[in-house]
Amino acid sequence: MQRLLLFSLFIFGLFSFDLLAAQNNDPSASRPYLSIAKQIIETALSHGQAYEMLEELTLDIGPRLSGSPEAAAAVAWGRQTMLKLGFDNVHLQEVMVPHWVRGPVETARVINSSIVGTAELTVCALGGSVGTPELGIIGEVVEVQSLEEVQFLGKAIRGKIIFYNRPMNPGLVNTFAAYGGAVNQRSRGAIEAAKVGAVAVLVRSMTTRLDQVPHTGAMRYEENVTQIPAAAISTIDANFLSDLIKQEGKVEVNLRLSCRTLPDVPSANVVGEITGSEIPEEVIVLGGHLDSWDKGHGAHDDGAGCVQSIEALRLLKSLGLKPKRTLRAVLFMNEENGARGGKTYAEYVEKHGPKHIAAIESDRGGFTPGGFSVKADSGIVESFSDWEYLFQAMAADKIIPGFGGVDINPLAEKFGIPTIGLLVESHRYFDYHHSDHDTFDKVNERELELGAAAMAILAYVIAMEGVPD
Amino acid sequence: MQRLLLFSLFIFGLFSFDLLAAQNNDPSASRPYLSIAKQIIETALSHGQAYEMLEELTLDIGPRLSGSPEAAAAVAWGRQTMLKLGFDNVHLQEVMVPHWVRGPVETARVINSSIVGTAELTVCALGGSVGTPELGIIGEVVEVQSLEEVQFLGKAIRGKIIFYNRPMNPGLVNTFAAYGGAVNQRSRGAIEAAKVGAVAVLVRSMTTRLDQVPHTGAMRYEENVTQIPAAAISTIDANFLSDLIKQEGKVEVNLRLSCRTLPDVPSANVVGEITGSEIPEEVIVLGGHLDSWDKGHGAHDDGAGCVQSIEALRLLKSLGLKPKRTLRAVLFMNEENGARGGKTYAEYVEKHGPKHIAAIESDRGGFTPGGFSVKADSGIVESFSDWEYLFQAMAADKIIPGFGGVDINPLAEKFGIPTIGLLVESHRYFDYHHSDHDTFDKVNERELELGAAAMAILAYVIAMEGVPD
Numbered sequence: 017m018q019r020l021l022l023f024s025l026f027i028f029g030l031f032s033f034d035l036l037a038a039q040n041n042d043p044s045a046s047r048p049y050l051s052i053a054k055q056i057i058e059t060a061l062s063h064g065q066a067y068e069m070l071e072e073l074t075l076d077i078g079p080r081l082s083g084s085p086e087a088a089a090a091v092a093w094g095r096q097t098m099l100k101l102g103f104d105n106v107h108l109q110e111v112m113v114p115h116w117v118r119g120p121v122e123t124a125r126v127i128n129s130s131i132v133g134t135a136e137l138t139v140c141a142l143g144g145s146v147g148t149p150e151l152g153i154i155g156e157v158v159e160v161q162s163l164e165e166v167q168f169l170g171k172a173i174r175g176k177i178i179f180y181n182r183p184m185n186p187g188l189v190n191t192f193a194a195y196g197g198a199v200n201q202r203s204r205g206a207i208e209a210a211k212v213g214a215v216a217v218l219v220r221s222m223t224t225r226l227d228q229v230p231h232t233g234a235m236r237y238e239e240n241v242t243q244i245p246a247a248a249i250s251t252i253d254a255n256f257l258s259d260l261i262k263q264e265g266k267v268e269v270n271l272r273l274s275c276r277t278l279p280d281v282p283s284a285n286v287v288g289e290i291t292g293s294e295i296p297e298e299v300i301v302l303g304g305h306l307d308s309w310d311k312g313h314g315a316h317d318d319g320a321g322c323v324q325s326i327e328a329l330r331l332l333k334s335l336g337l338k339p340k341r342t343l344r345a346v347l348f349m350n351e352e353n354g355a356r357g358g359k360t361y362a363e364y365v366e367k368h369g370p371k372h373i374a375a376i377e378s379d380r381g382g383f384t385p386g387g388f389s390v391k392a393d394s395g396i397v398e399s400f401s402d403w404e405y406l407f408q409a410m411a412a413d414k415i416i417p418g419f420g421g422v423d424i425n426p427l428a429e430k431f432g433i434p435t436i437g438l439l440v441e442s443h444r445y446f447d448y449h450h451s452d453h454d455t456f457d458k459v460n461e462r463e464l465e466l467g468a469a470a471m472a473i474l475a476y477v478i479a480m481e482g483v484p485d
Numbered sequence: 486m487q488r489l490l491l492f493s494l495f496i497f498g499l500f501s502f503d504l505l506a507a508q509n510n511d512p513s514a515s516r517p518y519l520s521i522a523k524q525i526i527e528t529a530l531s532h533g534q535a536y537e538m539l540e541e542l543t544l545d546i547g548p549r550l551s552g553s554p555e556a557a558a559a560v561a562w563g564r565q566t567m568l569k570l571g572f573d574n575v576h577l578q579e580v581m582v583p584h585w586v587r588g589p590v591e592t593a594r595v596i597n598s599s600i601v602g603t604a605e606l607t608v609c610a611l612g613g614s615v616g617t618p619e620l621g622i623i624g625e626v627v628e629v630q631s632l633e634e635v636q637f638l639g640k641a642i643r644g645k646i647i648f649y650n651r652p653m654n655p656g657l658v659n660t661f662a663a664y665g666g667a668v669n670q671r672s673r674g675a676i677e678a679a680k681v682g683a684v685a686v687l688v689r690s691m692t693t694r695l696d697q698v699p700h701t702g703a704m705r706y707e708e709n710v711t712q713i714p715a716a717a718i719s720t721i722d723a724n725f726l727s728d729l730i731k732q733e734g735k736v737e738v739n740l741r742l743s744c745r746t747l748p749d750v751p752s753a754n755v756v757g758e759i760t761g762s763e764i765p766e767e768v769i770v771l772g773g774h775l776d777s778w779d780k781g782h783g784a785h786d787d788g789a790g791c792v793q794s795i796e797a798l799r800l801l802k803s804l805g806l807k808p809k810r811t812l813r814a815v816l817f818m819n820e821e822n823g824a825r826g827g828k829t830y831a832e833y834v835e836k837h838g839p840k841h842i843a844a845i846e847s848d849r850g851g852f853t854p855g856g857f858s859v860k861a862d863s864g865i866v867e868s869f870s871d872w873e874y875l876f877q878a879m880a881a882d883k884i885i886p887g888f889g890g891v892d893i894n895p896l897a898e899k900f901g902i903p904t905i906g907l908l909v910e911s912h913r914y915f916d917y918h919h920s921d922h923d924t925f926d927k928v929n930e931r932e933l934e935l936g937a938a939a940m941a942i943l944a945y946v947i948a949m950e951g952v953p954d
Contacts, residue, residue: 057656189879386880462912
C-alpha cells in the first residue's frame with residue numbers, strides 16, 4: 017500500500033502545482049482580478065454551499081409567503097446561517113408586511129353546459145385577491161385579450177366574469193419580455209374589469225408552457241374601484257374554456273375563493289456583512305428576496321437569490337479575500353406582494369446610513385448566469401462593461417443597460433446609485449414561476465453556484481475599485 | 486358579441502402588420518438572412534414540433550440500444566415521421582450493429598466487512614462488458630485514480646477488483662472538459678486492469694452529481710488482453726466504498742453481471758431530405774444518433790439531436806424556404822457502442838455519392854444553444870464566424886474551432902469537409918447522461934426548439950451560400 021501512498025502524493029503534488037500556477041500567472045497589469053475571478057469560479061463549482069443552503073431553505077422550511085410562519089422561520093434561518101458563517105454585523109431589520117392568506121377553497125366550475133355538463137377548472141387565487149361569498153359567484157364568462165378590450169366592451173360585460181386569455185408570446189427569445197407583455201392582465205385585470213361592472217376575473221397563467229398548474233402572482237386594487245375576486249387558471253384549462261366558449265357561446269362558471277387579507281404583521285429583512293478592510297463606511301449590497309409565493313418551494317423565486325447572496329460573501333471569506341469596502345448580504349422580505357422590505361431598507365439607509373455605492377440583486381432564478389443588467393447612467397454602464405473579461409470563462413460576460421431589481425430599486429431611486437441584476441438563461445423560469453413547479457429539484461447545483469460566483473466577483477471588484485466612472 | 490369580433494380583427498390586423506414589417510425590413514446588403522433567421526427562431530419557439538416528436542420517440546418507444554426491439558421501432562418511427570412531413574428521398578440505409586444485452590442481474594455486494602457486514606452497491610454494467618460467472622466474482626477492491634496508477638502498481642493487484650475513482654473535475658466550467666478528463670477510466674479501465682491481472686473493474690460514474698444512479702457508457706477490450714467484467718458505480722456508493730476502504734483496509738466485493746454480447750444484427754440509418762432547388766447534387770447533412778443506452782429514455786442523448794435534425798428541415802419547409810442545395814436529415818444508428826452508422830454512411834457516400842459539402846450534428850443534449858464548434862481549416866472557421874450575427878438574437882453566436890460530432894466525423898476524415906457540432910449550455914448534461922435520469926421530463930421545450938432553429942439557420946445559409954472560404 018505504500019506505493020499507493022507515494023503515487024497519491026505524486027498526483028496531489030501535480031494538482032497543487034497547477035493551483036499555484038493559476039494563482040501566480042496573474043494579475044497582469046491589463047487584466048486585473050482575472051486570477052481571483054478564476055479562483056472564485058473554480059471554488060464555487062468545486063466547494064460551493066449555495067445548493068446545500070437552498071435545500072435547507074426550501075425543503076426544511078418550504079414556501080415563505082409574507083406573514084406566514086414559514087416566512088418567520090426563514091428569517092430565523094437567514095440570521096442563524098449568517099452567524100454560523102461568521103458574517104459581521106448580523107442583524108434583523110423590522111418590516112411590517114401584508115398578511116394575505118389563501119385559505120382552503122379555490123375552485124372554478126363550468127355549470128349548465130350543454131356540451132360538457134359541468135367541468136372543474138384548475139385555478140388558484142391571485143395574491144391579494146378578496147375571496148368570494150362561501151357559495152361562490154356565478155357569472156357568464158367573457159373572454160378578452162387585453163385591458164383595452166375590457167374598456168372597449170364597457171358596460172356590455174356588467175355582471176360577468178372576465179377571462180383574460182392573452183398568452184405570453186412564445187416567439188420571444190427572452191421570456192421576461194414575454195412576461196412583461198402579458199402580466200398587466202394579472203396585475204390590473206381586476207381593476208379594469210370592476211370599472212365596467214364585472215364580478216370576478218380569471219387570468220391565463222403567466223407561462224408559455226401548456227400544463228395543468230395555475231401560476232399565482234400579485235394583483236392590485238385601486239381606491240374607489242370595487243374589489244372583485246381574481247384567480248389564475250392553468251393554461252390547459254384556459255384553452256379548454258376558450259374552446260368551450262367558442263362552441264357553446266354562453267358559458268357560466270361558479271368561482272369560489274376563500275382567500276382574504278388579515279392585518280399587517282411584523283417581519284424582517286436579514287442583514288449580514290463582511291466589513292470593509294479600508295473603507296468600511298461604503299457599502300455594496302448583494303440581495304435576493306426571502307419571501308415567496310405559497311406555491312412550490314419558492315426555490316428559483318427567490319430562494320436562489322438569497323442563498324447566492326450569502327454564498328457570494330462566504331466564497332470571498334473562504335478564499336481569504338479582504339474587500340476594502342463593506343459587502344452586505346440582504347435577504348429582503350415581501351418582494352412578492354408589497355416590496356416593503358426593499359422600501360424599508362432604503363428608508364433606513366436614508367435616515368441612518370451608511371453610504372451605499374452599489375447594489376446587486378439575483379431574482380431571475382438560479383439558472384446559468386449570462387451577465388448583468390445595470391441601471392445607471394450610460395457612461396457608468398460602459399465602464400462596468402470593461403470588466404466583462406472577468407466573466408468570460410463562465411460565459412456570463414454580457415453587461416448591458418437594464419433593470420437592477422425590485423428590492424434594490426428604492427436605493428437607485430433615493431440615491432442614484434447603480435443597481436445591478438444578475439442575468440440568467442431564461443427559458444425555464446416561467447415554467448416554474450409562482451407555481452407548484454418551483455421546487456428544489458428544479459435547481460441545478462452548478463448553475464446556482466456559478467451565479468453566486470458571478471455575484472461574488474462583481475461585488476469584490478466594486479469593493480476594491482469603487483464604482484467605475 | 487360583434488364588437489368583440491371587430492376588436493379581434495383589429496388586434497389581428499396589428500399583429501399581421503408587425504409580421505409583415507419584420508419580413509420586409511431585411512435583408513439589408515450587410516446582414517443577409519437576418520430576417521429569415523428571426524423568422525425561423527420565432528416560428529420554432531411558437532410552433533416548433535421537436536418537443537412533440539421527442540415525446541413520441543422517448544415515451545412511446547423508450548431507450549433504443551443498438552440491436553434492441555426499441556431501436557428497430559425507432560428506425561420505423563424515424564422513417565414514418567419523415568414521410569409524414571413530406572421529406573424527399575426518405576430511405577433506410579442498412580447498418581450491421583453490435584448486439585450487447587444487459588440481462589437481468591447486476592449487483593455488487595461488499596462482503597465480510599467488520600464494519601458494515603455486507604452492503605449493496607448501486608452498479609450497472611458498462612456497455613460491451615462481458616458478464617461474470619453466475620455466482621459472480623469475488624475480489625479485494627483496490628482503489629486507484631488513473632490508468633497510470635494501475636500500470637504503476639503492476640502485478641501487486643493481480644486477482645483484485647480495480648476501483649477507478651477519479652472524479653470528473655467539478656471546478657471546470659465546461660462539463661465536457663471534465664468528462665474528457667475522467668472518461669478514459671471507463672473506456673480503457675478494463676484493458677489496463679486486465680493487463681496486470683485484475684479480475685474486474687468498478688468505475689466511478691461519469692457525473693459531477695452526487696447521487697445513487699449509476700451511469701453506463703462504452704468500454705473497450707483489446708486483442709490479446711483478457712476480457713474482464715466492468716461496471717459503473719454510483720457516485721454516492723463510490724464515496725462509500727472509498728471511505729470503507731480507508732477505514733477497513735481490506736474490502737472484498739462480490740460482483741455479478743449477466744450482460745453478454747450476441748452476434749451482430751442488421752439495423753439502419755434513417756435518411757430524408759429537402760432536395761435542393763438549384764444545386765441538388767450538393768448535400769449538407771443534419772444529424773443526431775437514433776440509438777441510445779438502455780437507461781432512462783435516451784432523451785438528451787440523443788433523442789434531442791434526432792428530432793432537432795428533422796425539425797430543422799420541417800421548419801424550413803413550413804416557412805416555404807427553398808434551399809438551393811440539398812439538406813439531408815440523417816438519424817445515425819449505433820453511435821454509443823460502435824459508431825457503425827456514421828462509418829457506414831461515409832463509406833456509402835464514398836462509393837455512391839452524392840457530394841457532401843458540410844455536416845452538422847447535435848449530440849450534446851437538448852439544452853439552450855450557445856453556438857457551434859467547427860472542425861475545419863482555421864480560415865474556414867473564421868469565415869463561418871462571419872455569420873455569428875444570425876445567432877445573436879438567441880445568444881447562440883459563439884462559432885469556434887472544435888469537434889463536429891462522432892457520427893459525422895467519418896465525413897470529415899474521408900472528404901475533409903467541415904463538420905459542425907451544436908454547442909449547448911452544458912451544466913445539466915452529465916447529471917442525466919447514460920443513466921436513468923435521461924428522461925423526457927428533463928428536456929425543456931423552448932431550449933430544444935431553439936437548438937433546432939439554430940441548426941435550421943446554419944444549414945439554410947450553407948445551402949444558399951455554400952461553405953464559406
